[in-house]
Amino acid sequence: MLLISRLAAHTRALLADPRCSLLVGTPGKSDPLAHARISLACEAEELERGSPAERAAGARYLRHQPKAELYAGLGDFRYFRLAPKSAALNAGFGRAYALAAANLLGPLVPAVAEAEAGAVEHMNEDHAEAVGLYAEHFAEAPPGKWRLVGVDAEGFEIADGDDTRRIWFESALASADDLHMTLVRMAGEARRALNRPLRDARIKP
Numbered sequence: 052m053l054l055i056s057r058l059a060a061h062t063r064a065l066l067a068d069p070r071c072s073l074l075v076g077t078p079g080k081s082d083p084l085a086h087a088r089i090s091l092a093c094e095a096e097e098l099e100r101g102s103p104a105e106r107a108a109g110a111r112y113l114r115h116q117p118k119a120e121l122y123a124g125l126g127d128f129r130y131f132r133l134a135p136k137s138a139a140l141n142a143g144f145g146r147a148y149a150l151a152a153a154n155l156l157g158p159l160v161p162a163v164a165e166a167e168a169g170a171v172e173h174m175n176e177d178h179a180e181a182v183g184l185y186a187e188h189f190a191e192a193p194p195g196k197w198r199l200v201g202v203d204a205e206g207f208e209i210a211d212g213d214d215t216r217r218i219w220f221e222s223a224l225a226s227a228d229d230l231h232m233t234l235v236r237m238a239g240e241a242r243r244a245l246n247r248p249l250r251d252a253r254i255k256p
Contacts, residue, residue, distance in 0.1 A: 052108055052112050052130060052131070052132055052133070053095075053130070053131045054112060054116075054119055054122060054128055054129070054131075055128065055131060056122075056125075056127045056128050056129075057127045057128075057129060058127050062129070062131075065095045065097075065131060066097065069094045069095045069096065070092075070094060070095075071093050071094070071095050071133065072090055072091060072092050072093065073090070073091045073093060073133060074088060074089075074090050074091075075089050075091065076088030076089070085143060085144070086143075087140070087141065087142045087143060088140075088141055089138050089139065089140045089141070089150075090138060090139045091133070091135050091137075091138045092135070092136050092137045092138065092139075093133035093134055093136060094133070094134050094136060095131045095132070095134075096132045096133075096134065097129055097130075097131050098129070098130045100129065105130055107168075108130050108132065109123060109130055110168060111167070111168075111201060112130065114171065114200045115200050115201055115208065135156065137149070137151055137152060138150040138154070157203065157223075158204045158205070158223050159204070160203075160204040160223075160226070162227045163202065163203065163204050163226070163227060163230055166202075166227040166230055167201065167202045170199075170202055170227075170230060170231075171199045171202060174199045174234065175198050175199055178238070179198075181241075182197050182198060182199050182209060183195070183197050184242055184245060184247065185197070185199075185209060185218055185237060185238070185241055186209050186211070186216065187245060188240070188241035189218045189241065190209065190216035190217075190218055192214070192216055195212075195214075196211050196212075197211045198211070200215070202230065204220075204223045204225075205219060205220060205223050205224075206219040206220050220233055
């Protein structure tokens with residue numbers, strides 16, 4: 052998902068031809084070509100301003116990128132969804148792979164997607180302690196003001212300022228009930244592993 056201005060040259064290019072590519076990598080020391088990177092071949096779709104899809108995408112985007120709220124309300128900014136079609140993965144010298152869209156996209160479970168916003172708000176407002184337990188145990192993160200920012204069928208993201216971590220579920224979710232039970236189970240597992248007492252009776256081990 053991109054949030055970009057219609058005044059930008061690349062936005063005009065996307066409106067003229069939706070084909071685009073996105074290079075993703077993790078920078079590191081010494082030779083940058085020695086580090087893994089992936090080039091995604093995508094088609095861009097502009098989301099209609101004020102549409103249900105745009106509002107849902109915008110809310111999710113701002114949970115992940117809260118600093119972008121400054122720009123999201125400006126009249127010339129729009130959300131574009133990039134649909135991956137294929138990719139080229141370079142994992143280092145002699146390790147190059149051609150990937151199809153099926154290799155890139157996880158399972159979409161509508162019930163989990165519909166429950167995401169409510170689950171994120173509920174966990175952050177009522178169970179911040181559990182979110183901190185997830186961070187310290189499953190992401191091996193230092194204690195902090197961790198917040199849940201996104202959930203999907205395969206896992207969830209947590210953030211503390213600019214530090215964002217991904218935590219994977221043991222198996223993909225199939226329903227909103229799976230989401231609830233999995234978060235409860237993981238809170239109990241983290242509490243036992245960290246030897247933390249139960250402080251919130253609403254999250255049972």
